[in-house]
Amino acid sequence: MKLYQVRKGQFVYYNNELHKVYGVKPMYKLSIHLIKLRDLSQHITSAASIEKYIPKENDSFIFDHKVYTLRQNQRPSAGDFILINNPAPDTLDHYSLNEIEVVETVDNKGVVTSDLDGIRHSEYLLMAPGRAPDSHPIDYKDMAGIDENYDDAGPQIIHPYAELSTQIGDIYKKKDNDMLIEAMVIAIKGHTIYLGGGYEVPHDELMNTDQWEFQYNPFNNGQS
Structure with missing residues (x-):
């Protein structure tokens, strides 16, 4: 793809696997920030290395180690995931293309998600x-x-820490902080990640792209 064609939220193929774009930084050579849907690991690459895919009804894929099939006309229940493939948010809503949210309530007009977004039935796939x-x-x-x-998502994960998608040497930048913080993963114990500088965070928090952003791994020469 060309850089000007890339948008946040797009599904793309990178290294043959399905990812979602969560950030575009045009000033950098590796300007595209991705989440691999299979295990929610973060990756960075260039626009030339990805190919767009538009998800549609009856597509199936692994999201966070579990398999799902996209359905158009099937109403969700509380607790179900939806993929917002046709977003038309109102002024006070904050969702965007291909966000995955959890349904809290359902009525004839649409759903309300755990993020308090009101989404019409025409805007999502179950x-x-x-x-x-x-x-x-x-x-x-x-x-x-x-x-x-x-x-079986397990064998596809390229690190030795069970179902975690973090590797020793990964460098992350903290986003929800006034002070610039970049730290390297120096140890992993269970689901706790130890970062340089004395930071100790749960794996789920480190994978939250609103809080931490993967930068690179200096020991991974194959990263591009």
Whole structure:
């Protein structure tokens, strides 16, 4: 893709796997910040290394280690995930393209999510649990050479820390702070991540892109 074509929220393929764009920084060579949907790990790359994909009804993919199928005309229940593929937010709403939110309540007009967004039924696709037999898997752009058991997300994670998507050496920048903080992952114990400078954070917090942003890993020469 060209840099001017990239927008926050787009689904894209990077290194053959499905990701979502969560940030674009045009002034940098590696200007595209991505989240791999399979395990929510963060990655950075260039616009030339990604290819856009528009999710649609009956697509299926792994999100945070669990498989879902997108459904158009199936009403959600409280606790279900939805993919906001056709956003038309009102003035006080804060959602945008392809955000994934959890449903709190449902009525005839739409849903209210855990982020207190009111979303019309025409704006989202339901993420129904499981990979439906009639679905179109979109986890990989090219399925050639992919293990037929790829629904088991575990073997696809390229680090030795069980289901965590963080590696020793990853450098993160804290976003929700007036002071510039960049720190390297120096140790991992269970679901607790230890950063240089004495920071100790839960893995879920480190993966929250509103709080921490992955920068790079100096030991990962294959990163691009």
